[in-house]
Amino acid sequence: MNTTRIQNTLETLFQDSARWLHPGRRIVFWYDPDQQFTSSFNELQLEGVKKLELADTPFTVKYHLLVEQPTQDFLLYAPFPEPAPQENWLLDIQKSGLTFSADPAALIYADLGLRQRRLEVVIRENIKFFKSRKRTEALQAMGISPDSDERGLLLAMLSVLASLKVPDAGTLIRRVLLGGLLESDNALWSDIERFVSPEAFWEVVQEHTDFPKQNPSLNKLFVQLLITHFAQSLHGAIPSALLNQVITPKQRAYSFIDQWMRDQQDSPGWKTLSNEVAEQLHIFDALDNLEPEVLFEAASFEVVDQVLIRACVKTLRAQMWQPTVEFTHWRTWLKARHTLIWFPKYEKIYQALEAAIALLEFKQQYIAGFRQPAPSLFKAYASNLHSFDKAYRHFIVQSDDAQGDILKALIDDVENLYTQWFLDEIGEAWSDTLGKTWELQGIPSQTRFFGRHVFPILERSDREKAFVIISDALRYEVASELQEVIEKEMRGEATLEAQLGVLPSVTRLGMAALLPGSKLELIPGDDDVCLDGLSTKGTLARQKVLTENSHVDATVINAKDLLAMTTDEGRIAVQPYRLIYIYHNVIDATGDKPANERQVLSACSTAINELLRLVKRICNSINGTNVIITADHGFLYQRRPIQEADKRPLPNDETILESKRRYLLAREQINDPTLLHFSLPYIENKMIAIVPRGSLRFAVQGAGAQFVHGGASLQEVCVPVLTYHHQRAVKGDEGPARKVGVQVSARVRRVTNNRFSLTLVQTEAVEGRWRSRQVTVALYDPQTYTPITDVRGANLSSTSRHPSEREISLRLTVAIASPPSNAYLIVKDADDESELLRENWAVSLGIANDFGDF
Numbered sequence: 001m002n003t004t005r006i007q008n009t010l011e012t013l014f015q016d017s018a019r020w021l022h023p024g025r026r027i028v029f030w031y032d033p034d035q036q037f038t039s040s041f042n043e044l045q046l047e048g049v050k051k052l053e054l055a056d057t058p059f060t061v062k063y064h065l066l067v068e069q070p071t072q073d074f075l076l077y078a079p080f081p082e083p084a085p086q087e088n089w090l091l092d093i094q095k096s097g098l099t100f101s102a103d104p105a106a107l108i109y110a111d112l113g114l115r116q117r118r119l120e121v122v123i124r125e126n127i128k129f130f131k132s133r134k135r136t137e138a139l140q141a142m143g144i145s146p147d148s149d150e151r152g153l154l155l156a157m158l159s160v161l162a163s164l165k166v167p168d169a170g171t172l173i174r175r176v177l178l179g180g181l182l183e184s185d186n187a188l189w190s191d192i193e194r195f196v197s198p199e200a201f202w203e204v205v206q207e208h209t210d211f212p213k214q215n216p217s218l219n220k221l222f223v224q225l226l227i228t229h230f231a232q233s234l235h236g237a238i239p240s241a242l243l244n245q246v247i248t249p250k251q252r253a254y255s256f257i258d259q260w261m262r263d264q265q266d267s268p269g270w271k272t273l274s275n276e277v278a279e280q281l282h283i284f285d286a287l288d289n290l291e292p293e294v295l296f297e298a299a300s301f302e303v304v305d306q307v308l309i310r311a312c313v314k315t316l317r318a319q320m321w322q323p324t325v326e327f328t329h330w331r332t333w334l335k336a337r338h339t340l341i342w343f344p345k346y347e348k349i350y351q352a353l354e355a356a357i358a359l360l361e362f363k364q365q366y367i368a369g370f371r372q373p374a375p376s377l378f379k380a381y382a383s384n385l386h387s388f389d390k391a392y393r394h395f396i397v398q399s400d401d402a403q404g405d406i407l408k409a410l411i412d413d414v415e416n417l418y419t420q421w422f423l424d425e426i427g428e429a430w431s432d433t434l435g436k437t438w439e440l441q442g443i444p445s446q447t448r449f450f451g452r453h454v455f456p457i458l459e460r461s462d463r464e465k466a467f468v469i470i471s472d473a474l475r476y477e478v479a480s481e482l483q484e485v486i487e488k489e490m491r492g493e494a495t496l497e498a499q500l501g502v503l504p505s506v507t508r509l510g511m512a513a514l515l516p517g518s519k520l521e522l523i524p525g526d527d528d529v530c531l532d533g534l535s536t537k538g539t540l541a542r543q544k545v546l547t548e549n550s551h552v553d554a555t556v557i558n559a560k561d562l563l564a565m566t567t568d569e570g571r572i573a574v575q576p577y578r579l580i581y582i583y584h585n586v587i588d589a590t591g592d593k594p595a596n597e598r599q600v601l602s603a604c605s606t607a608i609n610e611l612l613r614l615v616k617r618i619c620n621s622i623n624g625t626n627v628i629i630t631a632d633h634g635f636l637y638q639r640r641p642i643q644e645a646d647k648r649p650l651p652n653d654e655t656i657l658e659s660k661r662r663y664l665l666a667r668e669q670i671n672d673p674t675l676l677h678f679s680l681p682y683i684e685n686k687m688i689a690i691v692p693r694g695s696l697r698f699a700v701q702g703a704g705a706q707f708v709h710g711g712a713s714l715q716e717v718c719v720p721v722l723t724y725h726h727q728r729a730v731k732g733d734e735g736p737a738r739k740v741g742v743q744v745s746a747r748v749r750r751v752t753n754n755r756f757s758l759t760l761v762q763t764e765a766v767e768g769r770w771r772s773r774q775v776t777v778a779l780y781d782p783q784t785y786t787p788i789t790d791v792r793g794a795n796l797s798s799t800s801r802h803p804s805e806r807e808i809s810l811r812l813t814v815a816i817a818s819p820p821s822n823a824y825l826i827v828k829d830a831d832d833e834s835e836l837l838r839e840n841w842a843v844s845l846g847i848a849n850d851f852g853d854f
Contacts (some may be wrong), residue, residue, distance in 0.1 A: 007044055007046070009110045010046060010100065012111070018113060019146050021115075024071075026098075027075075027094075027098075028075050028099070028100050029090075029098070029100065030099075033080060036102070041077045044075070053076075054078040061090060082099075105123040105130075108123050109123055112140060112144065113146045116148070118150060122154070123153075129160075129195040129196060139160050142166055154204070157195075158196055161191045161195060162176065174260055176201065176218065181218045181273065209247065209253045210247055210252045211224060223281070226273075226300055227242050228247045228257075229257035230242070233298035234298055235295075236293075241286055252816075252817065254815055255790070257270075271302070278302065278303050283301050296332075296333035296336050299341050306406075308333065309346065309349055309406055312333075313353070313407065315330065316356050317409060317410055320416075323367060325361065327357045335795065339793025339795060345403075348398045348399070349407060351394065359395065359414060370429040377429060378714065379443075381426075381714045381718050385714070387477070393604060395414055397604075397605065399411055426714065428693065434676060436678065437681060438503045443499070444500065446500060446502050446513045447513045449514050449630065450515065450516040454579070464578065465579070465624060468582065469582045470630055471611060472585040472631065473588035474629070476498060478607065479496060479629065482611055482629065487768045488769065488770075492619070492726040493724070494724045496721070499719050500717060501513075501631075501717035502717075503663070503712055504689055504691075506633065508536070512531050515546060515549065519531065520682050521533075522683050525657065525658055531545055532549065534548070539556045543555060543581075546581060555581070562617060563614065567622070570621055570622040571621070584610065586606050586607040587603050588635075591635060598706075600707050611629060615629075625725065629721075629722040630719065631720060634718060635708065635716060636713055637706055637708075641705075642697055647696065648696050649699050651664070655668050656670070656690075659700070660698070661705060661710065662710035662711030663712075664698070665688070666690055669690075670690065676712060677689075678691075738770060738771065739772070740762050740764045740770050740772065741836070742796060742836055743761045743837070744759070744760060744761070744837065744839060745759040745760070745761050749842065750841065751779070751844070752844055754845060755814070757811045757812075758777075759810070760794055765798060765799055765801050766796075766797055767799055774793065774829070774830035775827050775829060777794060779812065779814070779819075779841060781823060788816050789812040789815055790815055792810045793830060819843045820843060822843065823842075824838050825837075825839045825840075
């Protein structure tokens with residue numbers, strides 16, 4: 001053995017205070033039974049340390065150490081075996097000091113700074129591990145405690161094999177399982193067999209998870225951990241076929257899987273293994289008969305989501321045409337999935353199901369139908385009935401993006417509900433109540449838009465600018481969603497009104513009606529409309545009308561051009577003008593192309609995003625304050641191709657001047673009482689608009705019959721006017737929006753069972769400037785601030801104004817065997833981990849080592 005190596009080790013041994021249990025003088029015993037290191041001992045030069053070879057009687061040595069030199073550090077070299085304790089007269093001194101050996105295992109033991117002599121034997125038994133300098137250095141870098149016992153050393157060695165920086169049982173087990181559940185194909189397992197021992201690993205597993213060591217295997221371990229976690233997630237009994245796979249006691253197994261699922265780095269591997277086990281055990285078949293109320297919080301297997309989705313689809317289809325429906329439980333169950341691990345994969349399906357539930361609940365509100373006077377029905381559509389179109393749009397968009405065919409039959413049912421009930425019923429009610437002239441008492445006409453909304457801004461001050469965004473085919477229900485988004489994202493005030501759109505509800509007439517002026521002239525067959533004798537076709541023509549009829553400097557800008565400008569370019573573009581008309585075209589540009597009309601509902605989301613960007617650009621970059629968003633017309637759309645029964649043959653009458661899918665223009669009424677005829681009071685050259693009832697189309701050749709406008713349906717003529725007044729930031733302002741708050745509702749702040757429930761209360765409704773918030777909830781150890789329960793997530797997104805409807809019930813599970821008697825209940829924001837709420841809770845478990853179904 002190299003003397004320099006021995007010298008360095010001994011110097012470290014004397015100088016490292018962490019290795020000594022007392023602050024006094026230091027004595028090291030070196031037993032060399034084969035007298036291999038006598039020459040090395042003689043060569044040693046240890047500063048401040050006196051060398052002494054044991055040859056005299058132990059009493060002489062004791063006198064010398066204790067009486068003559070009681071403060072001197074000593075290295076005592078014994079060229080003989082260590083005596084048995086009962087024969088070792090220097091045992092008391094040896095116990096107060098340290099023992100050194102120069103064989104490889106002893107040197108490693110010394111290098112690690114360990115105190116328990118038994119660990120030298122452990123090192124010797126696993127000497128193959130230490131033949132790698134890289135492994136040995138990694139073990140030293142872990143800085144394991146001098147007081148580590150055999151289990152601690154073996155855990156550290158196993159952790160080195162798993163490339164961990166610190167000893168960690170949970171991460172070690174996780175890494176081994178991620179290497180594969182078949183030992184023969186698991187490289188890390190092979191290293192454990194070669195350099196430590198499987199027995200050492202299974203000891204760690206049992207201590208950390210309570211998995212029994214009888215006939216263990218990696219596959220058996222993961223299966224039982226997963227089944228145990230699953231059993232604890234259920235609101236009821238686990239299927240009997242899986243019962244023998246449950247580990248008892250269950251806390252550690254449940255906690256192990258729960259932490260693994262929440263680990264951002266390792267959760268993908270966990271998902272892969274979970275699916276392997278699900279296929280291996282035919283979990284889908286085992287769960288297929290479990291009720292949703294048992295499964296809704298379980299996430300141990302992906303097939304749980306599949307079973308729940310299948311059950312929800314079945315329920316929705318069965319209730320589609322029932323007079324009364326109750327979906328409160330399903331809303332709760334689906335909402336519970338939002339914070340679970342598999343939700344991102346099935347998010348579109350869940351959102352489609354929630355939209356379908358909204359449709360059915362809406363239908364139940366209007367079992368009696370929609371019959372009421374036209375002005376009242378128009379106002380009802382603007383206030384509430386448009387929500388059905390919105391829910392249908394969301395259902396179609398989400399189901400388009402959903403994976404698989406699970407929603408296929410439900411899509412057909414929803415399509416029937418939308419077309420055969422809603423569109424037909426509301427269309428008939430609306431058609432029956434309309435008069436002969438296209439106007440409604442108490443409802444402002446689109447032709448009065450400029451005078452009602454734009455002119456008052458210009459009149460207030462000669463410095464006020466008015467920004468008017470006209471989004472082609474922005475249907476009222478889309479504008480209502482845009483209002484919600486603006487209120488959440490911006491700091492100003494947004495109001496939404498409805499106006500009666502012009503008939504025919506086409507772009508050229510609707511665009512002209514939004515300009516200042518009084519006399520519209522519609523020329524059949526021509527794509528131009530004159531306003532006070534001026535053409536309104538194209539950018540330059542509209543700018544001329546704006547300037548001449550508003551009497552202020554005005555300009556027209558394309559929305560895409562404005563969004564592409566830099567801040568300076570945008571300010572320069574609008575600086576000379578007080579009136580800025582911005583034309584935006586996403587929805588109509590998509591729907592009007594037969595090849596693209598299937599994407600028109602998803603284009604509505606694109607339009608919302610672009611319009612929000614426009615408002616932000618106007619208010620934040622070019623200092624705009626007054627923004628008005630409106631449309632030329634709305635639209636009708638259904639996903640199912642139009643059937644022949646939904647088409648009306650085009651009348652053959654010489655008075656007809658223009659014919660389209662949704663309207664005719666004629667010099668006078670034609671002899672067909674099944675059609676609706678309207679005089680148009682806002683058109684100078686008198687003519688009659690003729691439209692089919694409800695959502696019917698005229699039989700016109702060519703593709704593109706699903707997206708239409710031009711007719712008199714509420715979806716086409718209820719035109720939105722969204723007015724936004726921006727508020728500048730002032731000192732002390734908390735920002736454009738705030739997330740909703742949270743409180744905990746519980747009868748007592750005490751945990752008496754391993755599984756317990758509490759209620760979160762969302763303190764504000766999500767509306768206006770109040771945004772939704774994702775939170776996590778758990779009980780934490782007050783000393784270490786580590787969770788002692790599983791960490792549950794909740795989505796605070798309720799729009800209800802009733803506090804009782806903003807409550808979320810959560811069930812937490814104590815995840816450690818011996819929790820502290822007091823703990824903190826902490827609610828955190830899931831986005832930034834900021835602490836929102838902390839409460840002191842008492843923990844007093846009647847049964848500390850197992851879970852119960854309470």
